[in-house]
Amino acid sequence: MLDAALLSRIQFAFTISYHIIFPTLTIGMAVYLATMEGLWLKTGREIYLRQARFWQKPFAITFGMGVVSGVVLSYEFGTNFSRFSEIVGPVLSPLLSYEVLTAFFLEAGFLGIMLFGWKKVSPKVHFAATLIVAVGTLLSAFWILAANSWLHTPAGYTIVDGQFHPESWLEIIFNPSFPYRYFHMVFASLLSSSLLIAGVHAYYLMRGKHREFAKVGLSFAMWALMVLAPVQILVGDMHGLNVLEHQPVKLAAMEGIWETHSGVGLRLFAVPDQENATNHYEVVLPNVASLVLTHEADGEIQGLDAVPADERPPVAVVFYGFRLMVGLGLLMLALGALGAYARWKGRLYDHPLLLRFSVAMIPAGVIATLAGWYVVEVGRQPWLVQGLVRTMDVVSPLPAEQVATSLALFVVVYTLLFGTYIYFMRKLVRKGPDSGGAGEKNSVTSSEDLLPVTLNPDYHGREGESAEGISTALNKSGQEG
Template sequence: MFSSLDPVVLARVQFAANITFHILFPTISISLGWVLLFFKLRFNKTGDERWMAAYRFWVKIFALTFALGVVSGITMSFQFGTNWPGYMETVGNVAGPLLAYEVLTAFFLEATLLGIMLFGMRRVSNRTHTIATLLVAGGTTLSAFWILALNSWMQTPAGFEIIDGRVHVTSWLAVIFNPSFPYRFVHMLLASGLTVAFLLAGISAYRWLRGDRAPEVLSSLRTGVTIAAVLIPLQIVAGDLHGLNTLHHQPAKIAAMEGIWKTEKGAPAVLFGVPNASTQSNDFEIAIPKLASLYLTHHMDGEIKGIDAFGDKHPPVAPLFFAFRIMVGVGLLMLAASWAAAWQLRRGGQPAPWMARVLIAMTFSGWVALVAGWYVTEIGRQPYLVYGVLTTAQAASKVPAAMIASTLAMYLALYLALIAAYVSVVFHLARKAGTDPKVDSPRTAPPQAVLPGEPRSAE
């Protein structure tokens, strides 16, 4: 029954399923590590137990997230060999070292010191525990640095030459700091911050709405809302700059995102439509004249290349068109929700029931925007695996379609179960924290505020 299916398409779907599941968890751990450091530093400075209670609750979620990220990352790395052997054969001289740098400089750091964060509060000094938290947070960001350097190089390759069909590095600085890397790195870090901000606010609002009035609940909620309110305008600016960079280096991706089929000056911004590949147009189109040219070229009559300018070397239009609008739509919801929550907290001092429900509904909104944006990035590179260097078809393996389809089905079933389990455990921890006051009772204090009956750790 699978003989008629294209094995390359199935391999792409399988890898997409893996990367979609995997990216959910590093996105949280990257920024949650820094939030944990903030909680710890606030506790060290003030001696206020609410910050340590917040740390103890969220470090559990960090550990759970980190574990799932590691497991899914290992599965994904295997697929470089099973599904895409041509990738490592052609560009292994770039991809291999960058992936190794990530493991050697970042992963080992995170995995080793996470144990101190979780179990060392009563076994090491407060200063050592704070340093461990700092290094874990730094390790997550360093990990993102190397992975995004590789991904950005695949989008805008630089610093290499091709000898006998294989890529050889001529400049590692050019490879790492390729033309799209700064924009992609900043955009991803901000996306991670927003994902964690709404996770903080949503879970804290859930605890609050259930009647949990522990001091750390409101502090965590305020922290999440403040981070979201500050970061979302920055993300809008970063997204605009990233779009201009993409227009310069990958104009076909922009044409598909915007639904622009014909090269034209004064291109309209298509707010809604249904891309129709057969007619090379958008059905049911609602557009604002010349707006796309204005924000892409900063000129009302700027020329934007359409899909017709790229022959058959362009990505599929419909997935990019809809994914881009989902990303932008969720971003606008984030802007409205975070600013409304910040205003309401400033006026009322605590979340109103309606505001708490809004934040709960937005708990995992960062995941939605993130996955949509990631699809824009990855599908927009097609038909290339490494833009202008290696096509997806050239890198694909000869694994039969039936084999790929069967493993794809197993992956999807497992990933859906794991995501459901993750979300349920997060909310279970929130309910447990609200009903058992001993779960998150602080046991560690800074030197200037040692709790009665606790031994003072030597600094």
């Protein structure tokens, strides 16, 4: 007999894992869109406008997927974790209300103008809308990660009659793990979208399509990867040290350390055995874990044996998830380095290995992000609020068959939807950017669609903007081709 509590947990894990894929991509894509549009306004080069117009389509469907899967989550706290909502609500709900007011409304309100307003507002107003959407995505991440971090490192509260009451909002929001988690997630998002952008443009270059267009995108994404990958590893390391300080049990699970001792080795590989509290088939680099975590070769690290067996997370998920994330992170570092090397050699746009590697790495950022979230969230179990509230104690007392029904519905609908999303993403990529008249052969769609607002006869410029700059830009790119 399946147990309703377990089903609720599976459903929440499934729906939130699914959801996080989309914001991970859209935060970075929004930043990219704002950058390209800003570059267009600044330089007048039409190729940047084409970048913005092209990437806004994948952005729109990705954002839409994030919206529809996100609404589910804001209700699932109540439907499946009603006890949790009741006792932790007073601390966490205002953070969500600030997310709605500062981010959701902002994004939704300006997304329409950003997507459909090209001919309705001036370029400057349009750029402002794009910027606002990008800021909205970052603000949304701010509030939701503050709330999530609080579950890991609760602060600024008192407990009154079994209910958490807020004491200090500053301590609640800026709880000890929040800054690390926020930047780690934002960089994860920037990396994930850089990988998507790099891969798509590399694909065009491999096929010899849209060359001028693709050069701009690949070059930008490679700069981003070169800088972001090492920075992310650094931030991740700081985040890890923060985990060591506040959640040593989770860290022990990440490293597969069962016994507290000094001079701990770094396990490259192992098969954790939860029941016997040990690992099999270990491949260990002696003393390295101690060195990395305590900066001393014989530093002591607390093992899983510091807590009773029923307070340990499922070690295998955390252990493998961590290795998957770090492994992919190192591959990103390698891609960034290869990109820098190819650029230095002047072969950025026709280095076959780089192009193929970039295409292969398209999903790497999202997979690494998901793996990271599994490390963080599963690593906190059995606690929902670290050390204070057990997940199993705050699940809604629902009949199992109702939760089984809803879980089955989510699995079917989400799977179909994901297939559709991938189908449309591929379709948009295959179709490529609209023609910019820059001498590219495979442009199918009419260039009317691309006309910037000031060239549209229906639009009468506001604040005396001239169409001059833009037509110059169009002429220039025409000459290039």
